[in-house]
Amino acid sequence: MNQADLHDPTTTALRLVQSIALSVPAYRRFLDRHGIEIDTIAAMTDLGQLPTTSKETYRRPNALADLHAGRPEDVETIASSAGSSGAPTFWSRGQRSTDHGAAMFGQVLRECADTERTATLALVTFPLGPYIGGAFMYAMLLELRKRGHRLSIATPGMDPDVIAQVISEAADGYQQIVIFAYPPIARDLLDTHGDLLRRHRVIVIVGGEPVSEAWRTLVHGMLGDRDGDRVRVVYGATDVGFVGYETAATVAIRSAAEHDSTLNRAVFGIEHNDGDVVQQPAFVQYHPEFTYIEVDSDGYLLFTVGGVLPLVRYRVNDRGDTLLGSAVRHRLLDAGYPGLAADIDPNAHYLFVFGRTDVAAIYSAVNIYPDYFRPAVEHISLATRLTGRFIARCETDSEQRQTLTLDVELRPGQQPDPETAEQVRQLSVASLRQLSAEYRIVHDQKGPDAEPVVRLKPFRSEGFVTGGKQKSID
Helix, strand or coil, X not given: CCHHHHCCHHHHHHHHHHHHHHHCHHHHHHHHHCCCCHHHHCCCCCHHHCCCEEHHHHHCCCCHHHHCCCCHHHCCEEEECCCCCCCCCEEEECHHHHHHHHHHHHHHHHHHCCCCCCCEEEEECCCCCCEHHXXXXXHHHHHHHHCCCCEEEECCCCCHHHHHHHHHHHHHHCCEEEEEECHHHHHHHHHHHHHHHHCCCEEEEECCCCCCHHHHHHHHHXXXXXXXXXXXXXXXXXXXXXXXXXXXXXXXXXXXXXXXXXXXXXXXXXXXXXXXCCCCCEEEEECCCCEEEEECCCCEEEEXXXXXXXXXXXXXEEEEEEEEHHHHHHHHHHCCCHHHXXXXXXXXXXXXXXXXXCCCEEECXXXXXXXXXXXXXXXXXXXXXXXXXXXXXXXXCCCCCEEEEEEEEECCCCCCCHHHHHHHHHHHHHHHHHHCHHHHHHHHHHHHHHCCEEEEECCCCCCCCCCCCCCCEC
């Protein structure tokens, strides 16, 4: 093996898999069931020869202890998923996961908030308790404090009034505030306490679900910094940990592509015409030495990660694609954007995430996913009326006739009105037709009968959560 091979991400991933096969009882049994001898992995040059794993085929059938790669005391934290797609599942985390997360998150904070030189109040509004999101974020921020970032951390949870109390009490002692939140919680906070936030320099870092560029623009406006760069998206999953983060370059590309269909097609492969609801994937940078990512033949992302609960070719049901920075540059140059291309590191690794597919409803044999509706309910023209939360479902009457319904949450003080409902319906149909060839066929056949029935619901109606992730497909 030459020196170049030692730094090749595929070689590194294979060596990790060899170690997992030797040290993790559950993975050894998994390989046995598939007729794979551990010794044969040493000769592999392609991880694609190994079977994929998932929550259903690997995590849930095994006891937590059998999934560990080391001693029980190597586990620092045992926490659960939010259970937004079913029952919560428990996961173990150790120092390696914290180190990896801190290394990458340090780059996010360094670039967008300069936290090594700026006294910062960091507000973790992800839930704590048994949930992994808040606990993992808190541990990463503590680690970053040890590494020289000037952070003071508070964990107020998701209630906007409690978050505002912390800001009122403590924020004047700091140069800026960084808020870590699910997008709907950030929006709730701005809706209810926007005046308070605008008195401070506030950076918003969101995760847990994708956001549109319209949402980013809206939040910048609500922060009183319409042309700023104070909103960043991070991508990860309970199963595999923190994976990737937006940079100034990826944000600039996504923002430019929203207004240029040629660029959107060249970079993301998604067509749109003037007046269309613009569809874009999350676009983040990641580090393959921390998280090795493959894309299977159906377009699903497969993750190989180390740690006390390591995973091999693990599918979280997100579809996406990976690109080297050099390939991103070529796409930008082909679309006529040399300035944007110059800001992309040709040796960096980038990830597109087109959305999760494990919470689909089915209407007339068409899979309906949350991302089909999100651009409609987050449309900038509806920003003063809607919170961005929605619940889509397929309802069946006594004669088994199906109706696609879309419940949409109104902002505080807003009342249902036919004009808003009609606008949501039109935008949703446009988005469904853009994203689903199967839906286009059904819509062409059935016409209005295939269109969602939009029901505007008062703020905090039943089903619209304020204490966790919103379940958007029922």
